[in-house]
Amino acid sequence: MVKIYFTGIDIGSSSAKAIVLDETNKIVHKFILPTGWSSLETANSIKEKLAQVDMEYANGKFVATGYGRVSVPYAVKTVSEITCHGMGAAYLFNARDCTVIDIGGQDTKIISLSQGKIVDFIMNDKCSAGTGRFLEIMANALGVSLSEMFDLAATGSGVSISSMCTVFAESEVISLIASGQPKQNIAYGVVESVINKVISLCGKHASSNTSFYLTGGLCESNYIIESLSKKLGFPVVSSPLGRYAGAVGAALIAKSLK
Amino acid sequence: MADYRKMWSDLGMDLEKHDLLCEALPDAFGAIYMSQENRPEGMDFFNFVVSEIHGVRPAELIEHQKNGGKVFGTFCVYVPDEIIFAAGGIATGLCGGSQFWVAGGEKVLPANTCPLIKASVGARLDGTCPFFKIADMYIGETTCDGKKKAWEILQQEVPVYVMDIPQMKREKDILAWKEEIRLLLKRIEEFTGNKVTPEILAEKIKMINNKRKALARLYNTRKSSPVPISGKDALLVTQIAFYDDPVRNAEQVNKLCDELEARIAKGEGVFPKNAPRILITGTPMAIPNWKLHHIIETSGAAVVVEELCTGTRYFENLVDESGKTLDEQIKALAERYMKTNCACFTPNTGRIDDILRLVKEYHVDGVIECNLQFCGLYSTEAYLVQQKLKEADVPYMHLETDYSEQDLEQIRTRVQAFIELLEK
Numbered sequence: 001m002v003k004i005y006f007t008g009i010d011i012g013s014s015s016a017k018a019i020v021l022d023e024t025n026k027i028v029h030k031f032i033l034p035t036g037w038s039s040l041e042t043a044n045s046i047k048e049k050l051a052q053v054d055m056e057y058a059n060g061k062f063v064a065t066g067y068g069r070v071s072v073p074y075a076v077k078t079v080s081e082i083t084c085h086g087m088g089a090a091y092l093f094n095a096r097d098c099t100v101i102d103i104g105g106q107d108t109k110i111i112s113l114s115q116g117k118i119v120d121f122i123m124n125d126k127c128s129a130g131t132g133r134f135l136e137i138m139a140n141a142l143g144v145s146l147s148e149m150f151d152l153a154a155t156g157s158g159v160s161i162s163s164m165c166t167v168f169a170e171s172e173v174i175s176l177i178a179s180g181q182p183k184q185n186i187a188y189g190v191v192e193s194v195i196n197k198v199i200s201l202c203g204k205h206a207s208s209n210t211s212f213y214l215t216g217g218l219c220e221s222n223y224i225i226e227s228l229s230k231k232l233g234f235p236v237v238s239s240p241l242g243r244y245a246g247a248v249g250a251a252l253i254a255k256s257l258k
Numbered sequence: 259m260a261d262y263r264k265m266w267s268d269l270g271m272d273l274e275k276h277d278l279l280c281e282a283l284p285d286a287f288g289a290i291y292m293s294q295e296n297r298p299e300g301m302d303f304f305n306f307v308v309s310e311i312h313g314v315r316p317a318e319l320i321e322h323q324k325n326g327g328k329v330f331g332t333f334c335v336y337v338p339d340e341i342i343f344a345a346g347g348i349a350t351g352l353c354g355g356s357q358f359w360v361a362g363g364e365k366v367l368p369a370n371t372c373p374l375i376k377a378s379v380g381a382r383l384d385g386t387c388p389f390f391k392i393a394d395m396y397i398g399e400t401t402c403d404g405k406k407k408a409w410e411i412l413q414q415e416v417p418v419y420v421m422d423i424p425q426m427k428r429e430k431d432i433l434a435w436k437e438e439i440r441l442l443l444k445r446i447e448e449f450t451g452n453k454v455t456p457e458i459l460a461e462k463i464k465m466i467n468n469k470r471k472a473l474a475r476l477y478n479t480r481k482s483s484p485v486p487i488s489g490k491d492a493l494l495v496t497q498i499a500f501y502d503d504p505v506r507n508a509e510q511v512n513k514l515c516d517e518l519e520a521r522i523a524k525g526e527g528v529f530p531k532n533a534p535r536i537l538i539t540g541t542p543m544a545i546p547n548w549k550l551h552h553i554i555e556t557s558g559a560a561v562v563v564e565e566l567c568t569g570t571r572y573f574e575n576l577v578d579e580s581g582k583t584l585d586e587q588i589k590a591l592a593e594r595y596m597k598t599n600c601a602c603f604t605p606n607t608g609r610i611d612d613i614l615r616l617v618k619e620y621h622v623d624g625v626i627e628c629n630l631q632f633c634g635l636y637s638t639e640a641y642l643v644q645q646k647l648k649e650a651d652v653p654y655m656h657l658e659t660d661y662s663e664q665d666l667e668q669i670r671t672r673v674q675a676f677i678e679l680l681e682k
Contacts, residue, residue, distance in 0.1 A: 067667060082675030107668065118679055123672055125658060 005060035008250025011068030013105035016042045019247035039068030063254040084249030086111040086118040098211040103218045105132045112207040122205045129164045130197030138190040141173045149187045150223040156188030195227045214238040215245035262313040269391040276386045290552045300514030316388040328450045331393030335567045341443050343462040346452040351500030354378040355544030357661035372632045373660040375404045401602040436592035463577045469504045472511035473573035479518040480562045484527020486518040489561025490551045497545035534559040534680040540628040542567035559677045563620040601635035610646045623680045624653040631660045
């Protein structure tokens with residue numbers, strides 16, 4: 001008997017994620033690649049890669065999500081990343097009543113689940129403050145990688161970045177560098193500003209959930225997880241699979257389609 | 259469009275710049291409106307009005323001026339059109355709803371001014387809208403700080419008369435508003451040279467009430483499922499009601515309603531019966547701002563009612579027609595206009611009551627609140643709206659945006675997620 005596979009593709013603003021599920025909801029394959037210039041090219045190369053691993057993967061059912069979701073010609077359906085992240089997190093963390101914090105490339109989302117279903121969500125305004133992109137730009141200004149910036153931040157203190165706008169915040173960081181402020185303190189200020197932005201979104205969201213899960217590209221940063229937990233007053237849980245939450249949700253939806 | 263270049267040039271407009279707008283509008287209107295399926299035939303008139311948006315009506319207004327009449331530009335649903343028409347004037351809504359005009363406004367206004375004010379000031383200063391050039395006088399009001407100061411800038415170009423809107427709705431505030439309407443009447447009489455009699459004011463109160471009744475009838479058809487007209491089309495009809503001739507407008511809206519009511523009788527609609535039904539609340543959507551409606555209605559849901567100035571706030575509540583003296587009539591006007599609920603009042607719980615009532619009347623599945631960027635009044639009030647809707651278990655989402663298209667896809671993602679949440 002031929003096996004059927006269900007693939008979720010999450011084309012985000014900085015990276016594209018693919019998750020293949022089998023008929024028992026088990027993750028049988030996963031990979032991540034940079035989105036690059038063209039979502040369409042990325043989508044096509046995802047299918048090629050899948051075909052190289054197993055022809056049956058490429059012949060399966062696809063659902064696309066993420067900001068490049070409309071550029072996946074072979075997807076049978078597109079679903080917003082909010083729904084997919086919520087469903088994916090519920091699966092990954094085996095959670096039913098919880099709040100999912102997703103710090104993505106160009107947006108940050110807070111999603112509430114009740115009995116395994118999404119009941120509410122909030123996203124940052126159109127500016128990039130409080131997003132992964134903001135952190136990337138600041139790390140770049142400091143001349144370090146993202147993970148190096150988090151390591152620095154863990155030993156820093158005392159600096160706060162007041163500009164909400166990425167462009168102005170970058171100038172602020174450059175002025176701090178020029179004034180001789182130690183790098184770790186600037187890194188601390190940068191990360192704090194993102195954490196504060198996320199916390200204020202959580203506050204606006206006002207849900208009674210006390211379980212928090214972090215998804216998105218920062219899921220492996222212990223420093224981010226600890227800072228979020230401290231400010232929220234509740235433990236935040238993540239997993240290395242957190243960055244695949246959107247793709248997992250899309251794959252689950254592909255499986256649920258008749 | 260017929261050739262109106264001479265008219266525009268006589269008005270002192272910037273023809274070259276204006277051509278850019280004239281070129282862009284048909285494409286935008288085609289993509290957003292003409293692509294809809296199964297549109298009511300009664301929309302043909304409104305399509306025509308848009309296709310000649312800077313031609314037909316401006317020509318009528320100029321004709322009125324040639325016959326000695328005055329034209330008054332207004333910016334707010336609190337300004338009583340009845341008074342203007344009773345003094346032989348014509349009132350025409352002037353709010354700017356296009357990104358095209360924003361840059362012109364930014365030349366003189368701070369960046370953190372709302373796009374509606376920027377576009378309105380820009381349309382006048384850049385000379386790219388005939389309505390702004392034709393109006394002999396603007397009637398401003400004190401609904402927000404941005405507008406208050408913008409009048410002082412516009413005053414350098416054109417006479418502006420400002421009505422002082424109360425900030426609360428106590429007995430004394432309603433009396434104060436009555437006094438403001440009386441002062442407006444006096445100023446307009448002076449400006450037009452015409453005397454307002456109780457007979458003529460009674461006639462104009464009826465005329466504007468008839469327009470309100472026609473719009474109320476249109477909105478009433480939207481309570482049906484499936485909904486017989488798209489939210490986009492209903493919004494367009496409402497937007498046009500702000501500047502078209504009120505008698506003709508009521509006639510055309512009623513004609514459209516005949517068709518929509520026949521559709522309802524046959525169970526016909528423009529969206530599937532199970533499409534989620536959305537109420538939009540928040541700041542006004544001046545023509546040609548169709549951004550949010552377009553995103554929602556191309557994402558699988560239907561907009562069935564707008565609790566907006568370009569929506570129920572414009573036509574709900576009629577003016578009592580029984581007044582025999584000017585004093586009684588002005589009192590009736592003041593009472594009617596003070597029933598409208600805007601975030602410029604404190605408190606403004608009436609608006610939340612309105613939203614909850616409309617949710618029931620229109621069988622709404624979810625509420626999307628949309629505020630123009632930098633409208634502190636509405637975005638602050640959104641907190642309270644969200645609170646009350648949550649209590650009532652009504653799904654709610656708050657968006658903030660401007661006239662530009664740069665956040666279109668981000669908004670689409672949110673709207674799509676919200677609709678997915680309602681479909682479950």
